[in-house]
Amino acid sequence: MSSAGVLLGAVAPVALIVATGWLAARALRLDRGPLTRLTLFVLVPILVFDQLWRTPGGLSYGLRLAAAFALASAGFTLVGWLAGRLLNLPQPTRASLTATTAFPNTGNMGLSVAYFALGDAGLERATIIFVVATVLLFSFGPALFKGGSLLEQLKMTLRLPLIWAVVLGLAANAVNLQLPLNLGGGLHMMAQGAIPMLLLSLGMQIAETRFTVSAYDLFASLLRILVGPVIAFFAGRLLGLDGADLVVLILISGMPAAVNTYLMAAELGGDAPRTARVVVLSTLLSFLSLPLVLGLARWAAGVS
Template identity: 80%
Template structure:
Protein backbone atom coordinates (compact mmCIF):
# COMPACT_ATOMS: atom_id res chain seq x y z
CA UNK A 1 0.00 0.00 0.00
CA UNK A 2 1.40 3.43 -0.95
CA UNK A 3 1.81 6.32 1.44
CA UNK A 4 -1.49 7.87 0.31
CA UNK A 5 -3.24 4.58 1.01
CA UNK A 6 -1.71 4.39 4.49
CA UNK A 7 -2.86 7.92 5.33
CA UNK A 8 -6.36 7.37 3.99
CA UNK A 9 -6.46 4.05 5.82
CA UNK A 10 -6.22 5.95 9.11
CA UNK A 11 -9.31 8.01 8.27
CA UNK A 12 -11.44 5.56 6.26
CA UNK A 13 -12.49 3.39 9.28
CA UNK A 14 -13.49 6.57 11.11
CA UNK A 15 -15.53 7.72 8.11
CA UNK A 16 -17.26 4.31 7.94
CA UNK A 17 -18.37 4.45 11.59
CA UNK A 18 -19.49 8.09 11.33
CA UNK A 19 -21.47 7.25 8.18
CA UNK A 20 -23.08 4.30 9.98
CA UNK A 21 -24.22 6.60 12.79
CA UNK A 22 -25.56 9.05 10.21
CA UNK A 23 -27.57 6.33 8.49
CA UNK A 24 -28.85 5.02 11.83
CA UNK A 25 -30.66 8.33 12.29
CA UNK A 26 -31.72 8.87 8.70
CA UNK A 27 -32.92 5.32 8.02
CA UNK A 28 -33.77 3.81 11.41
CA UNK A 29 -34.68 7.10 13.16
CA UNK A 30 -32.73 6.15 16.28
CA UNK A 31 -32.33 8.68 19.10
CA UNK A 32 -28.87 9.95 19.93
CA UNK A 33 -29.41 11.04 23.54
CA UNK A 34 -29.20 7.68 25.38
CA UNK A 35 -26.20 6.60 23.28
CA UNK A 36 -24.34 9.82 24.02
CA UNK A 37 -24.98 9.58 27.76
CA UNK A 38 -23.94 5.92 27.87
CA UNK A 39 -20.76 6.73 25.95
CA UNK A 40 -19.72 9.86 27.83
CA UNK A 41 -20.62 8.72 31.35
CA UNK A 42 -19.75 5.01 31.16
CA UNK A 43 -17.62 3.88 28.22
CA UNK A 44 -15.28 6.88 27.93
CA UNK A 45 -14.40 6.79 31.67
CA UNK A 46 -13.62 3.07 31.26
CA UNK A 47 -11.43 3.91 28.24
CA UNK A 48 -9.52 6.61 30.13
CA UNK A 49 -9.09 4.41 33.21
CA UNK A 50 -7.94 1.45 31.10
CA UNK A 51 -5.46 3.51 29.08
CA UNK A 52 -3.97 5.26 32.11
CA UNK A 53 -3.83 2.01 34.08
CA UNK A 54 -2.00 0.16 31.30
CA UNK A 55 -0.03 3.14 30.01
CA UNK A 56 3.70 2.43 29.88
CA UNK A 57 4.71 5.89 28.65
CA UNK A 58 7.70 7.39 30.38
CA UNK A 59 6.48 9.94 32.95
CA UNK A 60 8.65 12.78 31.75
CA UNK A 61 7.47 12.32 28.16
CA UNK A 62 3.81 12.19 29.22
CA UNK A 63 4.15 15.38 31.24
CA UNK A 64 5.93 17.12 28.37
CA UNK A 65 3.20 16.06 25.92
CA UNK A 66 0.47 17.24 28.29
CA UNK A 67 2.24 20.57 28.81
CA UNK A 68 2.70 21.01 25.05
CA UNK A 69 -1.01 20.51 24.42
CA UNK A 70 -1.93 22.90 27.26
CA UNK A 71 0.41 25.51 25.74
CA UNK A 72 -1.03 24.89 22.28
CA UNK A 73 -4.57 25.25 23.68
CA UNK A 74 -3.70 28.69 25.00
CA UNK A 75 -2.45 29.50 21.50
CA UNK A 76 -5.65 28.16 19.92
CA UNK A 77 -7.75 30.39 22.19
CA UNK A 78 -5.59 33.42 21.43
CA UNK A 79 -5.84 32.74 17.70
CA UNK A 80 -9.64 32.55 17.84
CA UNK A 81 -9.90 35.65 20.02
CA UNK A 82 -7.68 37.69 17.70
CA UNK A 83 -9.61 36.55 14.62
CA UNK A 84 -12.87 37.64 16.26
CA UNK A 85 -11.48 41.08 16.99
CA UNK A 86 -9.91 41.52 13.56
CA UNK A 87 -13.23 40.82 11.85
CA UNK A 88 -15.21 42.86 14.42
CA UNK A 89 -17.62 40.05 15.20
CA UNK A 90 -20.44 40.60 17.72
CA UNK A 91 -19.71 39.29 21.20
CA UNK A 92 -21.69 36.00 20.98
CA UNK A 93 -20.04 35.10 17.67
CA UNK A 94 -16.61 36.11 19.00
CA UNK A 95 -17.01 33.83 22.02
CA UNK A 96 -18.16 30.95 19.82
CA UNK A 97 -15.23 31.43 17.43
CA UNK A 98 -12.78 31.38 20.33
CA UNK A 99 -14.37 28.18 21.65
CA UNK A 100 -14.46 26.28 18.35
CA UNK A 101 -10.82 27.24 17.71
CA UNK A 102 -9.64 26.48 21.26
CA UNK A 103 -11.28 23.08 21.76
CA UNK A 104 -10.62 20.35 19.15
CA UNK A 105 -12.53 17.08 19.09
CA UNK A 106 -10.03 15.01 21.05
CA UNK A 107 -12.62 12.34 21.93
CA UNK A 108 -14.83 11.20 19.04
CA UNK A 109 -12.22 11.88 16.38
CA UNK A 110 -8.93 12.30 18.20
CA UNK A 111 -8.76 8.95 19.99
CA UNK A 112 -10.06 7.10 16.96
CA UNK A 113 -7.79 8.59 14.29
CA UNK A 114 -4.71 8.32 16.54
CA UNK A 115 -5.49 4.63 17.11
CA UNK A 116 -6.05 3.82 13.44
CA UNK A 117 -3.00 5.85 12.39
CA UNK A 118 -0.44 4.77 15.01
CA UNK A 119 -1.97 1.83 16.87
CA UNK A 120 -1.73 1.46 20.65
CA UNK A 121 1.21 3.89 20.84
CA UNK A 122 -0.95 6.56 19.22
CA UNK A 123 -3.91 5.78 21.46
CA UNK A 124 -1.76 6.03 24.61
CA UNK A 125 -0.57 9.50 23.65
CA UNK A 126 -3.99 10.62 22.42
CA UNK A 127 -5.49 9.58 25.78
CA UNK A 128 -3.05 11.83 27.63
CA UNK A 129 -4.09 14.74 25.41
CA UNK A 130 -7.77 13.81 25.75
CA UNK A 131 -7.55 13.98 29.55
CA UNK A 132 -5.87 17.41 29.42
CA UNK A 133 -8.35 18.68 26.82
CA UNK A 134 -11.36 17.49 28.83
CA UNK A 135 -10.14 19.20 31.98
CA UNK A 136 -9.51 22.43 30.03
CA UNK A 137 -12.88 22.23 28.28
CA UNK A 138 -14.97 21.71 31.38
CA UNK A 139 -12.88 24.09 33.50
CA UNK A 140 -12.69 27.04 31.11
CA UNK A 141 -15.53 26.35 28.67
CA UNK A 142 -18.40 27.44 30.92
CA UNK A 143 -16.39 30.47 32.06
CA UNK A 144 -15.74 31.42 28.44
CA UNK A 145 -19.43 31.28 27.52
CA UNK A 146 -21.03 32.43 30.76
CA UNK A 147 -18.45 33.26 33.39
CA UNK A 148 -18.63 31.95 36.90
CA UNK A 149 -16.43 31.56 39.92
CA UNK A 150 -13.53 29.14 40.22
CA UNK A 151 -15.51 27.27 42.88
CA UNK A 152 -18.46 26.72 40.50
CA UNK A 153 -16.13 25.50 37.74
CA UNK A 154 -14.40 23.11 40.16
CA UNK A 155 -17.73 21.68 41.34
CA UNK A 156 -18.78 21.06 37.73
CA UNK A 157 -15.50 19.32 36.95
CA UNK A 158 -15.68 17.08 40.02
CA UNK A 159 -19.15 15.89 39.04
CA UNK A 160 -17.77 14.30 35.88
CA UNK A 161 -17.09 10.53 36.03
CA UNK A 162 -14.19 11.17 33.68
CA UNK A 163 -12.22 13.09 36.30
CA UNK A 164 -12.52 10.22 38.78
CA UNK A 165 -11.51 7.79 36.04
CA UNK A 166 -8.35 9.86 35.57
CA UNK A 167 -7.54 9.79 39.29
CA UNK A 168 -8.26 6.07 39.67
CA UNK A 169 -6.37 5.21 36.50
CA UNK A 170 -3.26 7.06 37.64
CA UNK A 171 -3.45 5.41 41.07
CA UNK A 172 -3.90 1.96 39.52
CA UNK A 173 -0.87 2.55 37.33
CA UNK A 174 1.23 3.81 40.24
CA UNK A 175 0.54 0.76 42.44
CA UNK A 176 0.60 -1.69 39.49
CA UNK A 177 -2.94 -2.83 40.34
CA UNK A 178 -3.92 -6.42 39.52
CA UNK A 179 -7.65 -7.17 39.38
CA UNK A 180 -8.90 -10.66 40.31
CA UNK A 181 -11.15 -12.97 38.28
CA UNK A 182 -10.01 -11.41 34.99
CA UNK A 183 -11.96 -8.24 35.78
CA UNK A 184 -9.21 -6.37 33.97
CA UNK A 185 -10.35 -8.12 30.80
CA UNK A 186 -13.87 -6.85 31.37
CA UNK A 187 -12.60 -3.32 31.91
CA UNK A 188 -10.63 -3.55 28.67
CA UNK A 189 -13.63 -4.81 26.69
CA UNK A 190 -15.77 -1.92 27.94
CA UNK A 191 -12.96 0.47 27.05
CA UNK A 192 -12.78 -0.93 23.52
CA UNK A 193 -16.47 -0.15 23.05
CA UNK A 194 -15.90 3.58 23.54
CA UNK A 195 -14.30 4.39 20.19
CA UNK A 196 -17.00 2.94 17.89
CA UNK A 197 -19.72 4.40 20.11
CA UNK A 198 -18.06 7.83 20.01
CA UNK A 199 -17.96 7.73 16.23
CA UNK A 200 -21.53 6.46 15.90
CA UNK A 201 -22.75 9.31 18.11
CA UNK A 202 -20.79 11.82 16.02
CA UNK A 203 -22.46 10.55 12.86
CA UNK A 204 -25.84 10.80 14.54
CA UNK A 205 -25.03 14.39 15.59
CA UNK A 206 -24.25 15.29 11.97
CA UNK A 207 -27.52 13.71 10.80
CA UNK A 208 -29.49 15.83 13.28
CA UNK A 209 -27.76 19.11 12.34
CA UNK A 210 -28.87 21.57 9.71
CA UNK A 211 -26.13 22.04 7.13
CA UNK A 212 -25.40 25.45 5.63
CA UNK A 213 -22.17 27.21 4.79
CA UNK A 214 -21.38 30.91 5.21
CA UNK A 215 -18.06 32.73 4.96
CA UNK A 216 -17.86 32.70 8.77
CA UNK A 217 -18.46 28.93 8.94
CA UNK A 218 -15.77 28.17 6.37
CA UNK A 219 -13.22 30.55 7.90
CA UNK A 220 -13.84 29.27 11.44
CA UNK A 221 -13.60 25.65 10.29
CA UNK A 222 -10.33 26.21 8.42
CA UNK A 223 -8.94 28.11 11.41
CA UNK A 224 -9.59 24.99 13.54
CA UNK A 225 -8.37 22.23 11.21
CA UNK A 226 -5.40 24.07 9.67
CA UNK A 227 -4.51 26.76 12.21
CA UNK A 228 -4.47 24.23 15.05
CA UNK A 229 -1.57 22.11 13.76
CA UNK A 230 0.51 25.22 13.04
CA UNK A 231 0.10 26.53 16.59
CA UNK A 232 0.74 23.04 18.00
CA UNK A 233 3.95 22.73 15.97
CA UNK A 234 5.30 25.88 17.61
CA UNK A 235 4.30 24.59 21.06
CA UNK A 236 5.88 21.22 20.35
CA UNK A 237 9.13 22.83 19.25
CA UNK A 238 9.17 25.04 22.33
CA UNK A 239 8.99 21.97 24.60
CA UNK A 240 11.31 19.79 22.56
CA UNK A 241 8.80 17.20 21.32
CA UNK A 242 9.78 14.83 18.53
CA UNK A 243 8.84 11.46 17.06
CA UNK A 244 5.42 9.95 17.87
CA UNK A 245 4.77 12.56 20.59
CA UNK A 246 4.98 15.38 18.05
CA UNK A 247 3.00 13.43 15.43
CA UNK A 248 0.10 12.84 17.83
CA UNK A 249 0.19 16.44 19.10
CA UNK A 250 -0.09 17.80 15.54
CA UNK A 251 -2.68 15.22 14.53
CA UNK A 252 -4.96 15.88 17.50
CA UNK A 253 -4.55 19.63 17.02
CA UNK A 254 -5.91 19.27 13.49
CA UNK A 255 -9.17 17.75 14.68
CA UNK A 256 -12.50 19.50 14.03
CA UNK A 257 -14.28 21.57 16.66
CA UNK A 258 -15.42 19.63 19.72
CA UNK A 259 -19.12 18.72 19.77
CA UNK A 260 -19.26 19.92 23.38
CA UNK A 261 -18.65 23.52 22.23
CA UNK A 262 -22.14 23.46 20.73
CA UNK A 263 -23.63 22.01 23.92
CA UNK A 264 -21.97 24.74 25.98
CA UNK A 265 -23.01 27.49 23.59
CA UNK A 266 -26.62 26.29 23.81
CA UNK A 267 -26.47 26.00 27.61
CA UNK A 268 -24.35 28.96 28.71
CA UNK A 269 -24.55 31.55 25.91
CA UNK A 270 -22.77 32.34 22.66
CA UNK A 271 -23.95 31.88 19.08
CA UNK A 272 -25.21 28.29 19.28
CA UNK A 273 -26.39 28.11 15.66
CA UNK A 274 -23.04 29.23 14.25
CA UNK A 275 -21.22 26.94 16.65
CA UNK A 276 -23.24 23.93 15.46
CA UNK A 277 -22.52 24.71 11.81
CA UNK A 278 -18.77 25.02 12.49
CA UNK A 279 -18.77 21.68 14.34
CA UNK A 280 -20.43 19.96 11.37
CA UNK A 281 -18.44 21.69 8.62
CA UNK A 282 -15.06 21.31 10.35
CA UNK A 283 -15.84 17.61 10.86
CA UNK A 284 -16.56 17.13 7.16
CA UNK A 285 -13.47 19.12 6.15
CA UNK A 286 -11.30 17.09 8.50
CA UNK A 287 -11.77 13.95 6.40
CA UNK A 288 -9.81 15.81 3.70
CA UNK A 289 -7.34 17.69 5.89
CA UNK A 290 -6.40 14.99 8.42
CA UNK A 291 -4.55 12.74 5.95
CA UNK A 292 -2.56 15.82 4.89
CA UNK A 293 -1.83 16.80 8.49
CA UNK A 294 -0.82 13.23 9.34
CA UNK A 295 1.52 13.04 6.34
CA UNK A 296 3.18 16.38 7.11
CA UNK A 297 3.41 15.60 10.84
CA UNK A 298 5.11 12.27 10.14
CA UNK A 299 7.67 13.94 7.91
CA UNK A 300 8.32 16.83 10.26
CA UNK A 301 8.68 14.56 13.31
CA UNK A 302 10.82 12.02 11.50
CA UNK A 303 8.55 9.22 12.76
CA UNK A 304 7.50 7.75 9.45
Protein backbone atom coordinates in the same frame (compact mmCIF):
# COMPACT_ATOMS: atom_id res chain seq x y z
CA MET B 1 0.93 2.79 2.48
CA SER B 2 0.34 6.16 0.78
CA SER B 3 -0.79 9.25 2.71
CA ALA B 4 -4.18 9.05 1.00
CA GLY B 5 -4.54 5.41 2.06
CA VAL B 6 -3.59 6.22 5.64
CA LEU B 7 -6.15 8.98 5.93
CA LEU B 8 -8.87 7.05 4.13
CA GLY B 9 -8.37 4.22 6.63
CA ALA B 10 -8.81 6.68 9.51
CA VAL B 11 -11.72 8.71 8.12
CA ALA B 12 -13.80 5.97 6.49
CA PRO B 13 -14.70 4.15 9.75
CA VAL B 14 -15.69 7.48 11.32
CA ALA B 15 -17.92 8.28 8.36
CA LEU B 16 -19.48 4.81 8.50
CA ILE B 17 -20.48 5.11 12.17
CA VAL B 18 -21.78 8.67 11.78
CA ALA B 19 -23.82 7.56 8.74
CA THR B 20 -25.22 4.64 10.76
CA GLY B 21 -26.35 7.03 13.50
CA TRP B 22 -27.93 9.28 10.86
CA LEU B 23 -29.74 6.33 9.25
CA ALA B 24 -30.90 4.95 12.62
CA ALA B 25 -32.31 8.33 13.63
CA ARG B 26 -34.16 8.63 10.33
CA ALA B 27 -35.48 5.06 10.25
CA LEU B 28 -36.16 4.38 13.94
CA ARG B 29 -36.90 7.91 15.24
CA LEU B 30 -34.75 7.33 18.33
CA ASP B 31 -34.56 9.72 21.29
CA ARG B 32 -31.01 11.07 21.34
CA GLY B 33 -31.13 12.46 24.90
CA PRO B 34 -30.60 9.21 26.86
CA LEU B 35 -27.85 8.13 24.47
CA THR B 36 -26.03 11.45 24.94
CA ARG B 37 -26.22 11.29 28.73
CA LEU B 38 -25.17 7.62 28.85
CA THR B 39 -22.12 8.38 26.74
CA LEU B 40 -21.04 11.54 28.57
CA PHE B 41 -21.60 10.35 32.13
CA VAL B 42 -20.82 6.61 31.87
CA LEU B 43 -18.87 5.45 28.83
CA VAL B 44 -16.47 8.38 28.44
CA PRO B 45 -15.37 8.27 32.11
CA ILE B 46 -14.77 4.52 31.75
CA LEU B 47 -12.73 5.20 28.61
CA VAL B 48 -10.57 7.74 30.42
CA PHE B 49 -10.07 5.49 33.45
CA ASP B 50 -9.11 2.59 31.21
CA GLN B 51 -6.67 4.69 29.18
CA LEU B 52 -4.95 6.18 32.22
CA TRP B 53 -4.82 2.81 33.97
CA ARG B 54 -3.22 1.07 30.99
CA THR B 55 -0.78 3.81 29.89
CA PRO B 56 2.77 2.58 30.67
CA GLY B 57 4.34 4.84 33.29
CA GLY B 58 1.26 7.07 33.54
CA LEU B 59 1.81 10.69 32.56
CA SER B 60 5.43 10.73 33.75
CA TYR B 61 6.43 9.17 30.43
CA GLY B 62 6.80 11.87 27.81
CA LEU B 63 6.40 14.73 30.25
CA ARG B 64 7.81 17.34 27.87
CA LEU B 65 5.46 16.18 25.11
CA ALA B 66 2.51 16.41 27.50
CA ALA B 67 3.58 19.91 28.59
CA ALA B 68 4.01 21.01 24.96
CA PHE B 69 0.50 19.87 24.07
CA ALA B 70 -0.94 21.61 27.14
CA LEU B 71 0.84 24.82 26.10
CA ALA B 72 -0.39 24.46 22.52
CA SER B 73 -3.93 23.86 23.81
CA ALA B 74 -3.77 27.16 25.68
CA GLY B 75 -2.87 28.79 22.36
CA PHE B 76 -5.74 27.03 20.55
CA THR B 77 -8.17 28.22 23.20
CA LEU B 78 -6.94 31.82 23.05
CA VAL B 79 -7.23 31.93 19.26
CA GLY B 80 -10.77 30.52 19.33
CA TRP B 81 -11.86 32.91 22.07
CA LEU B 82 -10.38 35.94 20.30
CA ALA B 83 -12.02 34.95 17.01
CA GLY B 84 -15.40 34.68 18.72
CA ARG B 85 -14.97 38.08 20.34
CA LEU B 86 -13.83 39.77 17.13
CA LEU B 87 -16.78 38.30 15.21
CA ASN B 88 -19.17 39.38 18.01
CA LEU B 89 -20.81 35.95 18.12
CA PRO B 90 -23.60 35.08 20.59
CA GLN B 91 -22.36 33.38 23.76
CA PRO B 92 -23.40 29.78 22.84
CA THR B 93 -21.77 30.09 19.41
CA ARG B 94 -18.67 31.75 20.86
CA ALA B 95 -18.30 28.88 23.35
CA SER B 96 -18.68 26.36 20.54
CA LEU B 97 -16.08 28.12 18.37
CA THR B 98 -13.63 28.22 21.27
CA ALA B 99 -14.24 24.52 21.97
CA THR B 100 -13.90 23.28 18.39
CA THR B 101 -10.69 25.31 18.02
CA ALA B 102 -9.28 24.23 21.38
CA PHE B 103 -9.99 20.50 21.28
CA PRO B 104 -8.78 18.36 18.35
CA ASN B 105 -9.89 14.79 17.76
CA THR B 106 -6.98 13.07 19.50
CA GLY B 107 -8.77 9.73 19.90
CA ASN B 108 -10.15 7.76 17.01
CA MET B 109 -8.55 10.05 14.39
CA GLY B 110 -5.36 11.07 16.19
CA LEU B 111 -4.31 7.65 17.45
CA SER B 112 -4.93 5.86 14.17
CA VAL B 113 -3.28 8.45 11.92
CA ALA B 114 -0.23 8.72 14.19
CA TYR B 115 0.13 4.93 14.18
CA PHE B 116 -0.05 4.60 10.40
CA ALA B 117 2.26 7.58 9.93
CA LEU B 118 5.01 6.62 12.41
CA GLY B 119 4.22 3.11 13.63
CA ASP B 120 4.51 2.15 17.30
CA ALA B 121 6.57 5.25 18.10
CA GLY B 122 3.77 7.43 16.78
CA LEU B 123 1.11 5.51 18.68
CA GLU B 124 3.00 5.79 21.99
CA ARG B 125 3.33 9.55 21.64
CA ALA B 126 -0.23 9.99 20.42
CA THR B 127 -1.46 8.08 23.48
CA ILE B 128 0.27 10.54 25.79
CA ILE B 129 -1.37 13.45 23.97
CA PHE B 130 -4.74 11.69 24.02
CA VAL B 131 -4.63 11.34 27.81
CA VAL B 132 -3.63 14.99 28.32
CA ALA B 133 -6.24 16.17 25.80
CA THR B 134 -8.97 14.16 27.50
CA VAL B 135 -8.15 15.61 30.89
CA LEU B 136 -8.12 19.15 29.46
CA LEU B 137 -11.35 18.65 27.54
CA PHE B 138 -13.38 17.35 30.44
CA SER B 139 -11.76 19.64 33.00
CA PHE B 140 -12.31 22.91 31.13
CA GLY B 141 -14.88 22.06 28.45
CA PRO B 142 -17.92 21.93 30.77
CA ALA B 143 -16.97 25.24 32.38
CA LEU B 144 -16.51 26.79 28.94
CA PHE B 145 -20.04 25.86 27.85
CA LYS B 146 -21.84 26.32 31.15
CA GLY B 147 -20.38 29.70 32.10
CA GLY B 148 -21.04 31.31 35.48
CA SER B 149 -18.61 32.30 38.20
CA LEU B 150 -15.31 30.53 38.76
CA LEU B 151 -16.71 28.83 41.86
CA GLU B 152 -19.79 27.65 39.97
CA GLN B 153 -17.60 26.32 37.15
CA LEU B 154 -15.42 24.45 39.62
CA LYS B 155 -18.39 22.91 41.40
CA MET B 156 -20.01 21.87 38.13
CA THR B 157 -16.76 20.39 36.79
CA LEU B 158 -16.13 18.44 40.00
CA ARG B 159 -19.59 16.91 39.76
CA LEU B 160 -18.67 15.22 36.47
CA PRO B 161 -17.76 11.54 36.82
CA LEU B 162 -14.90 12.12 34.37
CA ILE B 163 -12.80 14.07 36.89
CA TRP B 164 -12.97 11.23 39.36
CA ALA B 165 -12.22 8.76 36.58
CA VAL B 166 -8.97 10.67 36.00
CA VAL B 167 -8.06 10.48 39.69
CA LEU B 168 -8.91 6.80 39.95
CA GLY B 169 -7.15 5.97 36.68
CA LEU B 170 -3.93 7.64 37.78
CA ALA B 171 -4.12 5.91 41.17
CA ALA B 172 -4.75 2.52 39.56
CA ASN B 173 -1.77 3.06 37.27
CA ALA B 174 0.48 4.13 40.15
CA VAL B 175 -0.23 1.00 42.22
CA ASN B 176 -0.34 -1.32 39.18
CA LEU B 177 -3.89 -2.37 40.07
CA GLN B 178 -4.90 -5.89 39.02
CA LEU B 179 -8.64 -6.62 39.05
CA PRO B 180 -9.92 -10.16 39.68
CA LEU B 181 -12.23 -12.24 37.49
CA ASN B 182 -11.17 -10.35 34.36
CA LEU B 183 -13.15 -7.30 35.46
CA GLY B 184 -10.54 -5.19 33.71
CA GLY B 185 -11.57 -6.88 30.48
CA GLY B 186 -15.16 -5.82 31.09
CA LEU B 187 -14.11 -2.22 31.70
CA HIS B 188 -11.98 -2.26 28.56
CA MET B 189 -14.91 -3.56 26.52
CA MET B 190 -17.13 -0.73 27.74
CA ALA B 191 -14.33 1.78 27.08
CA GLN B 192 -14.13 0.59 23.49
CA GLY B 193 -17.82 1.38 23.08
CA ALA B 194 -17.41 5.08 23.95
CA ILE B 195 -16.14 6.31 20.59
CA PRO B 196 -18.78 4.48 18.49
CA MET B 197 -21.47 5.85 20.79
CA LEU B 198 -20.05 9.37 20.39
CA LEU B 199 -20.14 9.03 16.62
CA LEU B 200 -23.61 7.48 16.59
CA SER B 201 -24.96 10.40 18.62
CA LEU B 202 -23.27 12.80 16.20
CA GLY B 203 -25.01 11.10 13.29
CA MET B 204 -28.32 11.36 15.10
CA GLN B 205 -27.76 15.09 15.69
CA ILE B 206 -27.01 15.59 11.99
CA ALA B 207 -30.25 13.80 11.13
CA GLU B 208 -32.16 16.27 13.30
CA THR B 209 -30.77 19.37 11.62
CA ARG B 210 -30.59 20.61 8.07
CA PHE B 211 -26.95 20.38 7.06
CA THR B 212 -25.82 23.42 5.10
CA VAL B 213 -22.24 24.63 5.09
CA SER B 214 -22.09 28.28 6.11
CA ALA B 215 -19.19 30.71 6.17
CA TYR B 216 -18.97 30.16 9.94
CA ASP B 217 -18.67 26.37 9.50
CA LEU B 218 -15.86 26.74 6.97
CA PHE B 219 -14.05 29.37 9.05
CA ALA B 220 -14.26 27.32 12.26
CA SER B 221 -13.11 24.16 10.45
CA LEU B 222 -10.09 25.86 8.87
CA LEU B 223 -9.23 27.51 12.18
CA ARG B 224 -9.04 24.05 13.77
CA ILE B 225 -7.10 22.13 11.11
CA LEU B 226 -4.74 24.83 9.82
CA VAL B 227 -3.98 27.16 12.74
CA GLY B 228 -3.54 24.33 15.25
CA PRO B 229 -0.38 22.87 13.68
CA VAL B 230 1.27 26.32 13.50
CA ILE B 231 0.69 26.96 17.20
CA ALA B 232 1.89 23.44 18.03
CA PHE B 233 5.14 23.97 16.11
CA PHE B 234 6.05 27.01 18.19
CA ALA B 235 4.95 25.35 21.46
CA GLY B 236 7.06 22.29 20.65
CA ARG B 237 10.13 24.32 19.72
CA LEU B 238 9.76 26.45 22.85
CA LEU B 239 9.98 23.30 24.98
CA GLY B 240 12.80 21.79 22.93
CA LEU B 241 10.92 19.01 21.12
CA ASP B 242 12.32 17.49 17.95
CA GLY B 243 12.12 14.27 15.94
CA ALA B 244 9.08 12.05 16.34
CA ASP B 245 7.88 14.03 19.39
CA LEU B 246 7.53 17.21 17.34
CA VAL B 247 6.04 15.41 14.33
CA VAL B 248 3.28 13.81 16.41
CA LEU B 249 2.58 17.04 18.31
CA ILE B 250 2.09 18.96 15.06
CA LEU B 251 0.14 16.14 13.40
CA ILE B 252 -2.29 15.68 16.29
CA SER B 253 -2.79 19.45 16.49
CA GLY B 254 -4.02 19.38 12.89
CA MET B 255 -6.81 16.91 13.62
CA PRO B 256 -10.46 17.90 13.12
CA ALA B 257 -12.67 19.07 15.95
CA ALA B 258 -13.25 16.49 18.69
CA VAL B 259 -16.59 14.67 18.62
CA ASN B 260 -16.84 15.33 22.37
CA THR B 261 -17.23 19.06 21.69
CA TYR B 262 -20.55 18.34 20.03
CA LEU B 263 -21.60 16.09 22.91
CA MET B 264 -20.86 18.83 25.44
CA ALA B 265 -22.56 21.50 23.35
CA ALA B 266 -25.70 19.35 23.15
CA GLU B 267 -25.71 18.51 26.86
CA LEU B 268 -24.32 21.66 28.52
CA GLY B 269 -25.61 24.58 26.47
CA GLY B 270 -23.54 25.36 23.36
CA ASP B 271 -24.57 25.79 19.73
CA ALA B 272 -25.04 22.06 19.05
CA PRO B 273 -26.10 22.21 15.37
CA ARG B 274 -23.15 24.40 14.38
CA THR B 275 -20.79 22.32 16.49
CA ALA B 276 -21.98 19.15 14.76
CA ARG B 277 -21.45 20.69 11.32
CA VAL B 278 -17.94 21.87 12.24
CA VAL B 279 -17.02 18.40 13.53
CA VAL B 280 -18.19 16.79 10.29
CA LEU B 281 -16.80 19.44 7.92
CA SER B 282 -13.41 19.63 9.64
CA THR B 283 -13.20 15.83 9.50
CA LEU B 284 -13.86 15.84 5.75
CA LEU B 285 -11.43 18.71 5.12
CA SER B 286 -8.74 17.00 7.21
CA PHE B 287 -8.54 14.30 4.53
CA LEU B 288 -7.02 17.00 2.33
CA SER B 289 -5.04 18.91 4.95
CA LEU B 290 -3.37 16.13 6.96
CA PRO B 291 -0.99 14.92 4.21
CA LEU B 292 0.29 18.51 3.96
CA VAL B 293 0.52 18.85 7.75
CA LEU B 294 2.38 15.54 8.02
CA GLY B 295 4.85 16.49 5.29
CA LEU B 296 5.56 19.89 6.81
CA ALA B 297 5.87 18.36 10.29
CA ARG B 298 8.47 15.85 9.07
CA TRP B 299 10.38 18.65 7.35
CA ALA B 300 10.25 20.93 10.42
CA ALA B 301 11.42 18.12 12.72
CA GLY B 302 14.08 16.84 10.35
CA VAL B 303 12.46 13.40 10.07
CA SER B 304 12.83 11.63 6.74
